[in-house]
Amino acid sequence: RSQARRTKRARRPKPCSLREVELTVSELGLGYESDETLLFRYCSGKCMDHRRNYDITLERMRRTGFSKKGRKDKVSNGPCCRPVAYEEDMSFLDNNSRYHTIQEVSAQACGCV
Amino acid sequence: RSQARRTKRARRPKPCSLREVELTVSELGLGYESDETLLFRYCSGKCMDHRRNYDITLERMRRTGFSKKGRKDKVSNGPCCRPVAYEEDMSFLDNNSRYHTIQEVSAQACGCV
Numbered sequence: 001r002s003q004a005r006r007t008k009r010a011r012r013p014k015p016c017s018l019r020e021v022e023l024t025v026s027e028l029g030l031g032y033e034s035d036e037t038l039l040f041r042y043c044s045g046k047c048m049d050h051r052r053n054y055d056i057t058l059e060r061m062r063r064t065g066f067s068k069k070g071r072k073d074k075v076s077n078g079p080c081c082r083p084v085a086y087e088e089d090m091s092f093l094d095n096n097s098r099y100h101t102i103q104e105v106s107a108q109a110c111g112c113v
Numbered sequence: 114r115s116q117a118r119r120t121k122r123a124r125r126p127k128p129c130s131l132r133e134v135e136l137t138v139s140e141l142g143l144g145y146e147s148d149e150t151l152l153f154r155y156c157s158g159k160c161m162d163h164r165r166n167y168d169i170t171l172e173r174m175r176r177t178g179f180s181k182k183g184r185k186d187k188v189s190n191g192p193c194c195r196p197v198a199y200e201e202d203m204s205f206l207d208n209n210s211r212y213h214t215i216q217e218v219s220a221q222a223c224g225c226v
Binding site: 021023029061069073075083086102105 | 134157216
């Protein structure tokens with residue numbers, strides 16, 4: 001009863017960041033059959049704090065302006081949460097014991113670009 | 114009748130590039146009232162040729178994998194066609210004859226990031 005009631009706050013969207021998930025090499029979807037597991041790192045989250053005047057104008061154009069101007073251009077919805085660096089090499093043995101090295105699979109750092 | 118029939122080809126999606134449209138300053142949606150016009154340059158188009166292993170894996174995860182792994186992460190659908198440089202300054206007079214300078218409104222170059 002002495003516990004203070006917490007004020008309910010609007011949930012803040014998670015900002016763009018590096019996340020990871022454990023996958024088998026087969027689950028990478030690159031055509032290799034291997035039950036070896038690895039950490040796949042990827043970028044996800046919001047980039048709202050990184051909007052520039054460009055993004056404000058583009059959002060307005062996307063909603064109302066392009067059709068008026070006779071354009072059908074699709075444009076990205078604000079800055080993108082994307083890798084700015086990749087892990088160079090990943091090596092594994094496939095289920096036939098062949099050795100492979102694959103590149104630029106996993107992100108190393110993310111940014112709002 | 115002598116005109117050769119053209120073979121119908123699949124339409125190739127337009128690659129990521131800089132495009133432009135004439136707007137009034139009011140239409141920029143930045144809160145200024147001015148009938149001065151300017152060229153707003155923006156980035157639009159496809160980045161299919163810029164997909165890496167990362168994007169192939171992520172697309173597969175997006176379609177099937179994330180829910181299996183208990184994730185709800187939203188991730189970008191492949192590389193983004195975004196400005197890699199902005200025009201620094203744009204100046205104009207508003208409808209009350211006040212002078213304004215705004216920054217990073219118009220793209221100067223685009224890339225698949």
